[in-house]
Amino acid sequence: MDRLGVVVLWLDRGMCRALDLFTVTVAGILLVLLNYAVFSRFVLNSSVSWGEELPAHILAMLTFIGAAYLTRTNEHLGFDSFARSLNLGMQRIIACINQLLMAAFGATLFWFGGLAATSFMGRSLISVDLPLVLFRGAVPLGGALIVLICLVRFVGLVMGRINPGELLPEGDG
Amino acid sequence: MFLEPGYMILTLLIGLLLMGVPIAFVLGITAAVMIFLDPAVVPMIIGLIPFGGANNYLLVAALLFMIAGEVMNQGKIAEKLIAFASSLVGHIRGGLAHVNILTSLFFSEISGTATSDAAAIGSVMIPQMKKRGYSAAFAAAVTSTSATMAIIVPPSLNLILYAYVANASIAELFAAGILPGFLVCALLLMTAYVIAVYKGFPTEGAFSFARVLDTGKDAALPLTLPILILFGILGGIFTATEAGAVAALWSLVMATVIYRTLSWKSFIDTLRIAGKRSAMLMFIVATSTLLGWYLTNQRIPQDIANAILGISENYWVVLLAINVFFLLAGTIVHGTPAILMLVPIFLPLADQLGIDRVHFGLIITLNLGIGQQTPPVASVVLITCSIAKISIGKIIPPLLLFIGAMLVALILVNIFPAIALWLPSIILG
Amino acid sequence: QAQVLQINSSLPDGSFAHAFLTEFKERVEAELPEMDVQIFMGNTLGSEEDVLQGLGFGTHHASLSASAVVQINPRAAVFDLPYLFENRAKVQEFAASPAFDLLAEGFEGRGIVLSALWDNGFRVITNNVRPIVTPADLEGLKIRTPTSRQRVAMFNTLGANATPLSFGEVYSGLDQGVIDGQENPAQVAESARLYEVQDYMSLSNHVYLPTFMLFGEPWLNAQTEDVRDTVLRIAADTAPWTFNWGDETDARVLEELTSKIAINEIDFEAFQAAALPLYDDPLFTDAIGAEMIAVTRDVLGLE
Numbered sequence: 076m077d078r079l080g081v082v083v084l085w086l087d088r089g090m091c092r093a094l095d096l097f098t099v100t101v102a103g104i105l106l107v108l109l110n111y112a113v114f115s116r117f118v119l120n121s122s123v124s125w126g127e128e129l130p131a132h133i134l135a136m137l138t139f140i141g142a143a144y145l146t147r148t149n150e151h152l153g154f155d156s157f158a159r160s161l162n163l164g165m166q167r168i169i170a171c172i173n174q175l176l177m178a179a180f181g182a183t184l185f186w187f188g189g190l191a192a193t194s195f196m197g198r199s200l201i202s203v204d205l206p207l208v209l210f211r212g213a214v215p216l217g218g219a220l221i222v223l224i225c226l227v228r229f230v231g232l233v234m235g236r237i238n239p240g241e242l243l244p245e246g247d248g
Numbered sequence: 249m250f251l252e253p254g255y256m257i258l259t260l261l262i263g264l265l266l267m268g269v270p271i272a273f274v275l276g277i278t279a280a281v282m283i284f285l286d287p288a289v290v291p292m293i294i295g296l297i298p299f300g301g302a303n304n305y306l307l308v309a310a311l312l313f314m315i316a317g318e319v320m321n322q323g324k325i326a327e328k329l330i331a332f333a334s335s336l337v338g339h340i341r342g343g344l345a346h347v348n349i350l351t352s353l354f355f356s357e358i359s360g361t362a363t364s365d366a367a368a369i370g371s372v373m374i375p376q377m378k379k380r381g382y383s384a385a386f387a388a389a390v391t392s393t394s395a396t397m398a399i400i401v402p403p404s405l406n407l408i409l410y411a412y413v414a415n416a417s418i419a420e421l422f423a424a425g426i427l428p429g430f431l432v433c434a435l436l437l438m439t440a441y442v443i444a445v446y447k448g449f450p451t452e453g454a455f456s457f458a459r460v461l462d463t464g465k466d467a468a469l470p471l472t473l474p475i476l477i478l479f480g481i482l483g484g485i486f487t488a489t490e491a492g493a494v495a496a497l498w499s500l501v502m503a504t505v506i507y508r509t510l511s512w513k514s515f516i517d518t519l520r521i522a523g524k525r526s527a528m529l530m531f532i533v534a535t536s537t538l539l540g541w542y543l544t545n546q547r548i549p550q551d552i553a554n555a556i557l558g559i560s561e562n563y564w565v566v567l568l569a570i571n572v573f574f575l576l577a578g579t580i581v582h583g584t585p586a587i588l589m590l591v592p593i594f595l596p597l598a599d600q601l602g603i604d605r606v607h608f609g610l611i612i613t614l615n616l617g618i619g620q621q622t623p624p625v626a627s628v629v630l631i632t633c634s635i636a637k638i639s640i641g642k643i644i645p646p647l648l649l650f651i652g653a654m655l656v657a658l659i660l661v662n663i664f665p666a667i668a669l670w671l672p673s674i675i676l677g
Numbered sequence: 678q679a680q681v682l683q684i685n686s687s688l689p690d691g692s693f694a695h696a697f698l699t700e701f702k703e704r705v706e707a708e709l710p711e712m713d714v715q716i717f718m719g720n721t722l723g724s725e726e727d728v729l730q731g732l733g734f735g736t737h738h739a740s741l742s743a744s745a746v747v748q749i750n751p752r753a754a755v756f757d758l759p760y761l762f763e764n765r766a767k768v769q770e771f772a773a774s775p776a777f778d779l780l781a782e783g784f785e786g787r788g789i790v791l792s793a794l795w796d797n798g799f800r801v802i803t804n805n806v807r808p809i810v811t812p813a814d815l816e817g818l819k820i821r822t823p824t825s826r827q828r829v830a831m832f833n834t835l836g837a838n839a840t841p842l843s844f845g846e847v848y849s850g851l852d853q854g855v856i857d858g859q860e861n862p863a864q865v866a867e868s869a870r871l872y873e874v875q876d877y878m879s880l881s882n883h884v885y886l887p888t889f890m891l892f893g894e895p896w897l898n899a900q901t902e903d904v905r906d907t908v909l910r911i912a913a914d915t916a917p918w919t920f921n922w923g924d925e926t927d928a929r930v931l932e933e934l935t936s937k938i939a940i941n942e943i944d945f946e947a948f949q950a951a952a953l954p955l956y957d958d959p960l961f962t963d964a965i966g967a968e969m970i971a972v973t974r975d976v977l978g979l980e
């Protein structure tokens with residue numbers, strides 16, 4: 076395998092591990108935060124001010140970073156029966172188009188989400204001093220990762236290293 | 249007027265879906281194309297609205313109930329519920345079928361998605377049923393249809409999503425789901441009994457009160473979860489999100505400290521599964537919010553409502569049309585995208601007809617629950633078929649009988665809104 | 678091509694904001710027959726935060742907003758200063774003064790133009806423990822506030838236990854005793870039927886919050902000068918109509934509520950004295966700015 080391929084594989088593995096760690100951590104943080112909010116209200120008898128705003132923002136962060144992770148692991152929900160019924164050549168062409176379309180959508184998230192995120196620069200959440208950019212930034216970051224993942228796959232498809240059947244979404248029959 | 253963008257959206261949605269583009273991307277790409285083509289809309293909206301859709305406190309509840317359901321699943325709590333259900337209904341003819349259905353009812357009060365129920369209960373019950381002489385197809389069909397109760401009985405992912413889309417009270421929707429859930433349960437039990445008598449399925453020993461007490465002790469602890477969830481939310485003590493958090497924590501304590509059935513590694517797996525599923529769901533929420541924004545901006549839902557009301561203004565005719573539409577939609581689209589995409593389009597129609605939003609939510613949920621049971625898109629059926637090791641064609645005959653029972657429940661809920669609305673009216677005033 | 682003006686509001690159909698915007702729509706369409714004014718209630722075009730940001734981007738045209746404006750223009754927090762306005766006439770004095778210009782200036786650089794202040798209302802306290810007459814009566818009560826740092830600080834300073842909660846949770850929270858009370862304009866207590874779960878309404882009038890009629894610069898710039906001026910003028914002209922509407926509604930609502938909830942007056946001086954430290958609290962002064970506070974006090978004739 077050529078050197079570029081090795082680098083791409085190495086980066087891919089690192090990215091997957093980071094995304095996995097992120098997903099597990101964020102799910103854990105939400106579990107802890109919400110339970111602390113309940114504990115604080117009923118046991119400490121004082122409501123936390125960030126009880127709604129912070130968890131909602133963390134969930135939004137999980138949404139876009141997690142979307143990139145699921146793009147990589149091919150776990151987005153979809154409808155694959157029709158595409159699977161086509162012949163292999165057709166499947167490869169459609170898979171290539173799909174990756175480009177997904178990359179294009181990732182690019183719009185990256186570009187417009189990035190502009191939006193920067194426009195929130197310097198502002199923080201109402202209830203706790205955390206910059207809004209930290210959360211809004213998940214949109215361009217997730218979008219950029221989706222672009223990278225889909226482009227790598229597009230190249231893999233064109234070069235025949237990836238089988239189109241592997242890229243169809245998690246579907247039912 | 250609306251037909252032009254309306255047809256274009258429909259073509260894009262169907263075309264991209266058939267090509268195998270993931271649903272979240274189908275919705276996002278369609279919205280983006282329409283936004284770029286419309287000179288009156290500034291494309292910057294793509295940077296704002298998807299985040300706004302995902303930034304939602306109510307939907308944190310979905311993640312937390314997924315953690316609770318997954319802990320119960322990985323922590324092998326289903327066995328204790330099965331033993332208890334067995335002591336209660338095992339002596340009836342076709343005992344294991346009834347045990348299966350009753351356990352699903354217990355489990356549905358903890359979990360919010362039908363797929364996790366089918367996996368948890370099916371993996372224990374289907375092999376047992378096969379051993380006791382039930383056909384694999386019958387075992388799979390019972391498991392699959394009774395798992396639907398998960399999305400009707402609270403907590404329910406579908407009802408949480410509906411509350412988000414329809415801006416309805418989650419407490420009212422949860423209260424409204426209880427009786428229809430019990431109704432489905434009763435009808436499934438009756439169907440199973442008739443089939444069992446006809447086929448001569450066995451019973452599981454005589455009824456013994458001592459056994460009820462004995463297994464009840466074991467099941468009591470997991471059954472504190474639904475009590476916690478229901479009283480917490482309906483009593484106004486917890487928000488749905490807080491109830492999800494407490495339920496997730498309590499199920500963790502049970503599985504790790506009390507039963508010691510959940511390893512550290514399974515706990516991490518639980519977080520991973522729930523985190524991923526939540527991201528999958530939320531990305532659909534995010535992109536459907538963008539498409540929904542475009543539809544609202546173009547006032548397309550109102551146009552569709554007016555077009556349909558132009559054909560008929562009769563309450564029952566339109567209600568029948570809505571039911572048929574969602575039943576068909578449920579066969580080809582998953583519950584999540586169906587609610588996020590279709591409910592906003594049909595809400596103005598329901599409002600104009602004077603259908604209560606909570607009642608409408610239960611009608612939609614029942615339709616989509618039945619739709620989940622039929623190919624081509626039938627995740628629950630596929631899970632049970634793979635556990636039972638049969639092809640999807642084999643399950644169809646017994647499945648149809650149970651689907652018939654669910655259709656009866658659907659018709660009753662349509663005709664008698666009180667089945668849904670009576671409990672919320674007495675609990676929540 | 679038909680001109681379209683889309684206006685966003687976070688409040689539901691049938692709310693006071695809906696009434697104001699309908700009046701505005703009628704006035705605009707009477708003068709500018711080509712203009713199609715479309716009202717979107719209930720945040721159907723996006724969250725308040727997104728809409729305000731979108732005004733500057735041109736994705737949204739106009740918005741009738743309330744407390745969220747503070748996030749864009751901290752000077753708007755001047756309305757969070759307790760006991761600033763005695764009555765609605767004073768609010769209109771403020772709107773015609775240099776203080777309004779200073780407030781409007783705070784939107785510069787955000788792509789947002791403040792056209793007018795419309796009514797919203799004086800806020801009163803309801804609870805089910807005791808009538809609030811002096812600040813001491815608030816001691817230990819869990820009072821729900823919006824997620825606003827200033828409002829939380831205010832109620833904690835007055836002796837209550839401020840509990841930020843989203844409005845959707847208020848009714849059941851009061852019903853179940855998770856919170857003891859809440860603060861809102863009287864008409865909100867009526868329309869949300871809070872009197873069913875509350876025993877006392879104390880006319881504290883601790884804060885007057887207006888609504889802000891905001892236009893996006895990109896939308897304004899895309900209009901002819903004539904249209905632009907007409908729309909902005911009508912927005913300003915509609916303001917007195919909304920204040921009258923507010924005064925009349927307050928009177929009607931209080932009359933309707935007398936049979937449903939015990940209403941009492943408060944000891945204004947005691948409350949004003951208790952709230953005085955807030956005028957030097959950095960949480961307020963840093964956000965609002967010394968100049969904004971000084972000019973406001975000046976135009977209102979306060980010491």
Ligand code: NA
Nearest residue numbers: 356398401403
């Ligand atoms: Na459930």
Ligand code: NA
Nearest residue numbers: 579619622625
């Ligand atoms: Na289906």
